[in-house]
Amino acid sequence: MSTARSPKAPRQPQPPRQLAEIALLAREERLAGRPKLCSDCGICTGELRPFMAQSCVFVNNRAEEIERRLHGRNRRDGDELLFGIYRELRVFRMNPPVPDAQWSGAVTSLGALLLERGLVEGVITTAAAPGTRFAPLPILARTPDEVRATRGNKPCLAPTLDILTQVRQSGLRRIAYIGTGCQVHALRAIEDQLGLERLYVIGIPCTDNTTYPDLQRFLQVVSRSPETVVHHEFMQDFRIWLKHEDGSIEKVNFVDLDVSKLGGELGVFPPACLSCFDYQNGLSDLTIGYMGAPLPPTERWQWTLIRTERGAELYQLLRPYVEEREPISGGDRTRGMPVYIQMLRKPPRRAPWPIRQLVAFIQRRSGPKGLEFARSVIEMKLLRNLQFVRERHGRLERRIVPGYVYRALARYADVYRREFGRELAPPA
Template sequence: MHESIQSCVFKNGWLGESEKKLFGRQRDLHDPVEMRFGITLERFSATLQHPLPGAQWGGIITRMALKAFENNTIEAVVTLHRTRENQFFSQPVLAETAQEIYDSRGNKPVLSPVLRSLETAYRKGIKKLLVIGAACHLHVLRDFQERFTYLQDMEIFTIGIPCVDNIDRQRWPWVLKRMSRSPLSAMHMEFMQDFRIHIRHTNGMVEKVPFFSLPQELSDPSIFPVACMSCFDYLNSLADVTVGYLAAELRPDEKRQWVLVRTQKGKTLIDAIRNELTCYPEEGKWDCKKFVMNTAEATIASMKVQSRTYSPDRKIPLWLGHILSGVLSLAGPKGIGFAHYSTDFHLIRHYYYVRERFPEQLERLVPRHVRSILEEYDLPL
């Protein structure tokens, strides 16, 4: 616990020197794409030609981990399994067999102590390790690697997931019950590019809930942990390779995922399965300024409210929500435009969350590129 606090991003800040140490430089403030997505060697969308059964989408992260294990690039994986009592709850695990790695597939949208298994790996004498985690985990890991000689003796590969809106485990059942008609059968959940939440159930059915039709009480920032609302590394910029969905075209039958290769280690991981992928270039129009500005004012206003009673009723009826989602899916940003919009939305939201609640932390927490992005929109600092 003491070591984790010493290396926590809320002590050391997001990105900045950590990015410089990993890449030899910080992201270019004159490059609008690199400012949002971080430093990369290559970016593309891809599908696994043979998707893994039971994976959240196609299973690229799990397949990379399995392949790295099969070809002896690594000896074990620091990751998460689902708990027996809840599909969405997680438990940290050091996966040392192919089956244990395979069992780690699927998103767990609750706060998770992934790095708890790092000490187990060290005590077992493992020298080649893969760590799969969110940005906060990998920031801590990078600091651990610098501070502790016993980790410097390990060769560590990292796969990052884009992450921002986790839920406290105690509150998750309450949140899921307000999202889904059948919370007990839900097994996968994600906010998607069609402006709907996709909830996959144990019978294979996918329930789609428009963002606009969520109960008003789910608009309360307090349902998210303070740490997640203060996150400024949505796209996991210190990972060797980041895999998500934001800039991938939404084709449910293809389960496309977005791959951001950041380091040579990341290239090693993706190259090992490249012949198993069908790859596509990034698509979509970059510009989304009008779309961001349409939501910025309301977003900033909601971050200023620190005490409010929210209604349990839906914001708008489901049928109207589906119409709005359909219109935005056609007319709104797509591909890299959607990734641009989603990144900027979260950076704006979190900047004003911190400014209103923890103004003394602004200098420490907020990376320099966030202010450049706010200036693009002429938003007050």
């Protein structure tokens, strides 16, 4: 079904769509009538649409202004440029790990604990739309069991902030919110106007998100049995691990992924996600992910960046139920970046199978590990997305690329100048 309309045709008022229906739509349909860059954060599907201009990260990236409000400062040189401002970094896992969670289940356990202890009256979290495994359906959970039932990723664009309309209508004043960086930006930008007494923001890292139909296409291309995939993740060993209904694990090297079958990156990732500069969810109270944690994935170690005082309170709540270990870090990401920048300028042809196996072996053996792996992928995405904005949405650069991006990438300024024939620094 196409929603293309003549630019001159008058816009008919549309009845609001149900969230479960939105989750299943293709990109063109769900984003029709929105700005070119839109990650469907949920502001524009509900009552909060009038807040779009002041909250949307793709209209005006206010991350550095919000950082100053939350922390009284901006990011310091070093890891904060990539990870966002944090007071503590921990590697931990739920003890025991929660079965069927995405990792060890820390995020949903925390949401459930907040309700159990009466610290909040509701948690905004993302369930699966009925009849699907991965189509996201954001909900306002009112009981710990309702939160726990939302464990596991639905790795698609989810209009989670739409649920703020329900929060307002039901008169709740103390809530927790679980979401991605673009969503947290919008939430923080209007936080003061929501009339909430207390808000806990639990962030998950996020990159290269997609719509549900595109996720299905992706699984068709990647997996030998797309219908039976129950869990998948881009692992720190440079492979996608896909778990099937029968418990078997399929592993696909990143280098073996044939993106051309998906129409290239632009064929599968929305332009918004290719213009995103907050992989680590820097404006959350705490971010819980996996990418800085050690492997193997079966051990389910996670990492958290505890950012605010409220984030420290959240981690204390979880602490009795977790075990911790020291972070690890290995390898040197800066050696690979010049090659990555070259490949970004001139994408190489797909290498023959034996060469790809050799590359995958070298990546696993000598590639960056632990925290260095996290630094490496964040840097690559910052650079790729900066270049995407410059090539496709150049006029927006000043408004949507935050200053920390240029500081984070400054060490590669010479290589960038050589490859792209222009300065990495922002236009004057």
